[in-house]
Amino acid sequence: MTQMQALLQEFEHEAATTRRCLERVPAGKHAWKPHPKSMALGRLASHLAEIPLWASMTLLRDELDMAPKGEKPHESLNLESPAEIVAHFDRYLADAREAFQKAQDAELARPWTLKGGDQVYFTMPKGAVLRSFVFSHMVHHRAQLGVYLRMNDVPVPSVYGPSADESGM
DSSP states (O other): OOOOHHHHHHHHHHHHHHHHHHHTTTTTTTOOOSSSTTTOOHHHHHHHHHHHHHHHHHHOSEESSSSSSSSOOOOOOOOOOOHHHHHHHHHHHHHHHHHHOOOGGGGGSSEEEEETTEEEEEEEHHEEEEEEIIIEEEEEHHHHHHHHHHHTTTOOOOOSSSOHHHHOO
16 A cells, blocks of 8 residues: 555545534534634634645645735635535545545655745645644544534534444444
8 A cells, every 4th residue: 555545545534524523514503603712613614624625735736825926815715504515525525535546655755835925834745734734634623613513512423432422333
């Protein structure tokens, strides 16, 4: 098994769990926040749905400029309906799968840069970007979403083991 195949398996596992969480985003709670400093539920779910796009962008490009000169800066998704959130996640996930399947292991060592105009935020090997800014980022925000679901009395799906709402999965 290649490194890319192993990363794709890990990504698929995390994506399946993430999708189960996104499927449970309650309608009509888009603006709900657990705290004034927190992200709104709809915005958090939209951001989580967008994370697979970062896998594609990492594998298919050598840099991402969030604010290219003379162009409109990148705007994150802020989807209203749970169905839209899942649909975007599925579309970005399909694109990410395709990028993983086409990529070679040598890509993992290539540098990738995130910047905003003239400001370089970081440059890291693509493998490190995938593990930190894609995989770990997805897990982080999925955990936040789990708390939001719990606080809204929505059953939390099993993630790495049973949840209080689902046992034996």
